[in-house]
Each structure stands twice: as C-alpha cells, then as structure tokens.
Amino acid sequence: MSNPTRKRIIDELLASVEIPDSAYEKAEDRYKDLGEWFERDESRCSGFEPHIYPQGSFRLGTVIRPLNAHDEYDLDVGCRLRDGITKESHTQRDLKHLVGKDLEDYRIARGIKDSLEEHHRCWRLGYADTLKFHMDVVPSIPESASRREIIKTAMINFGSSDPLARTVAALAGSITDKRLQNYNTISDDWRISNSEGYARWFEERMKQAQELMQKHAFEAKAAKVDELPAYRWKSPLQRSVQILKRHRDVMFAGNPDGKPISVIITTLAAAAYQGEIEIDDALDRILSDMGGLVRTKAPRVPNPVNPVEDFADKWADAKYRHLNLEQNFWDWLEQAQADFGIIGDARDIELVVEQAHVKFAADLSTDGLDERLGFGAPSIAVSPKVHELTGTPAKPWRTD
Secondary structure, eight states, rough: OOOHHHHHHHHHHHHBOOOHHHHHHHHHHHHHHHHHHSSTTTSTTTGEEEEHHHHHHHHTOBEEEEEEESSSSSEEEEEEEEOOTTTTTHHHHHHHHHHHHHHHHHHHHOOOOOOOOOOOOEEEOOOOOSSSSEEEEEEEEEEOOOHHHHHHHHHTTTTTHHHHHHHHHTEEEOOTTTTTTTTTTTSSSSEEEEEHHHHHHHHHHHHHHHHHHHHHHHTTOOOOOGGGGGGTOOOOOHHHHHHHHHHHHHTTOOOOOSOOOOOHHHEEEEEEOOOOOSHHHHHHHHHHHHHGGSSSSSSSSSSTTEEEEEGGGGGGOGGGGTTTHHHHHHHHHHHHHHHHHHHHHHHHHHHHHHHHHHHHHHOOTTHHHHHHHHHSSOOOOTTHHHHHTTOOOOOSSSSO
C-alpha cells in the first residue's frame, strides 16, 4: 500500500534525475531532421524507403541526467531501409557504407564539426549545441518472413499474447555488425534486432495502469494515450526504471564496465511491474520480484521480443569473467533493496538529504523540504550512525 511520505521522497529524487521535456523535444527534432534528409530525392537511400526512428531510453522515456554534467546524452537511432535491399543483394558492409555516405553528407550540410565515427554496429554523429549528445545510427533491413514467424512463435511460447507477438515480430530487422566474419560477404546470417518491437512490449507493460495513462492523456489534451510520445506518459514503470538506473550509476561510478546494463534492469522491471499506479508501490513490486525473474538456465534474462536472445549472455562469457557481471547484478539488487528501504522509512530531513546525495547523487534543497515531505516537525541532528546505515544488510523493500 502506498505511503504518502515515501512517495514524496521518491518524487524528490526523481525530480533531480529527470531531464526536461524540452530535451526530449530537441532530440526528436534531430532525428526527424535526419529522417527528412534521408527522404530527399538526392539521398542515396531515398529509393530504398528509409525509416528513421528513435531507439533506447529516448524512445522509452527513461532517460536520466548524466552523473557528470559534462557527459553527453546518447540518442540511439535506427535507419531501416525497408525496400529494395536484401541479404542476397547486399553485404552488411554494403548497407552500412550506403547509410554512412548519406550521414556524411548530412554532417557537412549541417555544419557538424566532429567527424563521423564508425562503430561496430553503428555510425556516431556528434552534436555540440544547447543539448550535448551524440547520435548512434544503426543501419538495418527488415527481417525475413520465416524468421519473423519463428520470433512470433517463441514470444507466444514465452507468454506473450498472439496479437502482441504478431505486431512485434513484424518489426524485427537485421542489423550490421563489422565484428562478424561474414560482414564482407553475402550471407543470410545477420544479427537480429527489434528496438521498435521492444518499445511496443514496454508500452504494453506501462499500459497496465490504463486509468492513470488515460488521465495523463486527458491532462495533455490528447484523445488517447497512443497520441502522446512515450516520454510524456510519466508512468510508474518509466519512473521506476529511471530511479533504479540512477542508483546503479552511483553505485558503479568507479566501475562503469562492471555495472548491470540498462536493458537488463529495464526488462526485469517491466516484467515485474503489475500496473501499480503509485511510484512507491511500483518500486515495491519491482524490487521484490525482479530477482525471481532471472532464469537459472540460459537465456538467463530473455529478450522479450526475441526470447532466444539472452540479455545476460556476458555473465557466463569467459571474456568478461574478470568483471563479475552476474555477482555485480545481485550485489546491486541487494543494495538497492536496502537503500530504498532506508530512505523510504526515513523521517528525518538530514538523513533524507544525505542518503539522496550519497546513494543517488541528488542534491535536494532543504528549503521547505519538511513541508513538501509532510514531516511537519523540525529536523533533528543526524547521528554518526547515518554512515553505518548505508551498509546495513538488505531488508525486504516491501512491507505488506
């Protein structure tokens, strides 16, 4: 059951990590501008029905402020050429460099000084304006009908409804990856990716709080939820993912290569979420249940839109053994349960402020904080044991 004070504390933390809607709008302007560039008659890709779309946290509405104010935002973008290019007509390298040529023309035309960078799967385009970010553009083509059917069947076997599985599987694509041995040769074996399908699955999980979503749509003067961009839904699931990612970033600030990856946190949180309409209730559910959703056998954390893919495949990979990735995930989850328990049960302003800073890198203003949190009484001095509290063994976050 929701606790008003605990909810207010979490709201204060979220206010410190969320980015303004204007930042989403700026990113949206960027990928729309890129889409218009690719659709020009002069574009090399224009004859192949290009489709430019956002991916990752910008698409899901789960972006958080970087820990370091000088860090860039990542804007992941898909570039799907939907007609005229197949695995029989082009190699992965052919597709990637076709897209890269149009991106280089765009960079020059828009006066972007940083060179276009080639990465394993994408091209990186850097921006340095009012919102400092880089755009990672991943080229792809539609996946074959036979593989889409396999994906649909696998999703149904893993518990998805037939309509959702059918919709999601239709969005699957094949992406380029220069690390593959067949990168330079004609081959049917390309990597599968389905960021649009994943976003649809995530949205379905959010929509379990249907009444709340409709309320948000009404307040935004939209006829229905689907008319709003995802970042304006402000669902308890999105906000839970944001605050969990921030806790993870702070905990692994000195070991970024070893931190639990965002897609694992996002997937497990979405799978655990059961439509709670209050943020503290949503975190109750997620922190209590997400660990139980990790499978004992591979795939340990299945991709919900391609269940044969394991988001946790690096956990057992000898190349990454030195990073202790699986143990780091369990250590993070245990610490998150403990830290949310401490700050959620706090009834002292100094304790809340200190824990917010130490565990979430959130600098809360004490001006009027007593009143905003509903404490209604002067704060008292913090005991030296505050620092010991951060090391308190994990306790159940749920209290019901």
